[in-house]
Amino acid sequence: MGKRRAAIGLAVSLLFVALLLWRVDFSELGDAFADARPAWLVVAFGVYLVALWVRGARWRLALRGTAEVSTNDATALVVIGYAANNVLPMRAGELVRVQLLHERHGADRARTLGTIGLERILDGLVLALFLAATIAVAGGNATLQALAAAMGAAFVALTLGLMLLGPRMARDPELATRLLALAPARLRDLAAPRLARLLEGLTAVRSARDWAVIGVVSAVSWALEAAMYWLVGIGMGLTLDAPLYLAVCGAANLAIAVPWTSGGIGPFELLARETTVVFGTTMAVGTAYAIALHALLLIPVVLLGLLLLWRRHIAVGTILHAGDEAAEESPVPAREPLAAESVRTSQ
Numbered sequence: 001m002g003k004r005r006a007a008i009g010l011a012v013s014l015l016f017v018a019l020l021l022w023r024v025d026f027s028e029l030g031d032a033f034a035d036a037r038p039a040w041l042v043v044a045f046g047v048y049l050v051a052l053w054v055r056g057a058r059w060r061l062a063l064r065g066t067a068e069v070s071t072n073d074a075t076a077l078v079v080i081g082y083a084a085n086n087v088l089p090m091r092a093g094e095l096v097r098v099q100l101l102h103e104r105h106g107a108d109r110a111r112t113l114g115t116i117g118l119e120r121i122l123d124g125l126v127l128a129l130f131l132a133a134t135i136a137v138a139g140g141n142a143t144l145q146a147l148a149a150a151m152g153a154a155f156v157a158l159t160l161g162l163m164l165l166g167p168r169m170a171r172d173p174e175l176a177t178r179l180l181a182l183a184p185a186r187l188r189d190l191a192a193p194r195l196a197r198l199l200e201g202l203t204a205v206r207s208a209r210d211w212a213v214i215g216v217v218s219a220v221s222w223a224l225e226a227a228m229y230w231l232v233g234i235g236m237g238l239t240l241d242a243p244l245y246l247a248v249c250g251a252a253n254l255a256i257a258v259p260w261t262s263g264g265i266g267p268f269e270l271l272a273r274e275t276t277v278v279f280g281t282t283m284a285v286g287t288a289y290a291i292a293l294h295a296l297l298l299i300p301v302v303l304l305g306l307l308l309l310w311r312r313h314i315a316v317g318t319i320l321h322a323g324d325e326a327a328e329e330s331p332v333p334a335r336e337p338l339a340a341e342s343v344r345t346s347q
Contacts (some may be wrong), residue, residue, distance in 0.1 A: 032236065048224070
């Protein structure tokens with residue numbers, strides 16, 4: 001089954017890459033790469049490292065009561081998880097993060113998975129707001145408007161549901177059981193034995209103050225990533241105004257909400273390119289930008305993840321077994337998309 005899903009992911013990536021390169025003038029594409037200014041890309045990745053550190057700080061906040069970790073350790077595990085996401089199908093890197101936290105700090109796997117689900121809901125909400133706000137000010141085509149509307153409605157509903165129903169479900173597990181009865185039978189059977197612990201992580205943020213803090217931290221992390229997109233744009237010769245990169249960040253990451261491909265390869269590039277084209281970039285320059293941007297998000301993070309594994313004396317093969325071990329305990333199988341795990345971190 002794992003090989004079948006990997007094959008499907010590869011087919012989806014190839015389809016979107018074909019759409020990306022369709023109608024692109026390859027001589028112009030080559031010129032766009034030749035005109036790139038690498039120094040800006042180096043600065044952009046430095047900004048992205050800061051965004052990753054902020055994500056680690058956010059996860060540390062969500063983990064309060066589950067595991068006591070430092071921000072640096074939480075960041076390292078986030079990076080390792082992202083690195084695994086970039087090479088494994090169906091975002092199995094999140095389960096790697098779950099298992100490594102369990103091994104290093106004894107954290108409950110299901111509860112940790114709930115905190116990651118909370119992260120993904122907050123990510124989706126921030127990205128949808130970025131996209132919707134930019135469209136409201138600068139305009140956009142029908143595709144971007146539909147993406148903003150659909151994802152905005154979905155993540156606003158999920159966030160409000162957690163804010164309003166989360167405390168009630170924590171006090172009354174029977175409410176969560178009744179809601180779970182609406183889910184498909186397979187998901188219900190997997191989640192039911194671990195539902196209480198999963199909810200503890202998913203509803204870790206309960207007070208208005210805590211929601212405000214973690215919401216602001218989420219927005220800051222994605223604003224930093226959007227700034228990285230802007231710096232890459234400068235390096236690749238784009239002339240878009242800086243605020244428009246909020247839409248690029250929102251659209252490209254929401255496009256990989258369903259984790260069919262490893263690292264989101266294909267859908268990410270296509271939506272990033274199409275968004276820049278909507279705002280006036282040429283097809284060739286937009287394509288070169290999207291490819292360079294995603295390569296900068298994927299390749300250095302994989303290398304950094306390997307470095308962190310080496311520094312912590314963790315064998316590379318461990319991440320493969322970690323996902324399988326976490327799947328045995330967590331309420332979802334290792335290669336299944338999570339309902340709440342709907343957004344990558346460059347992703």
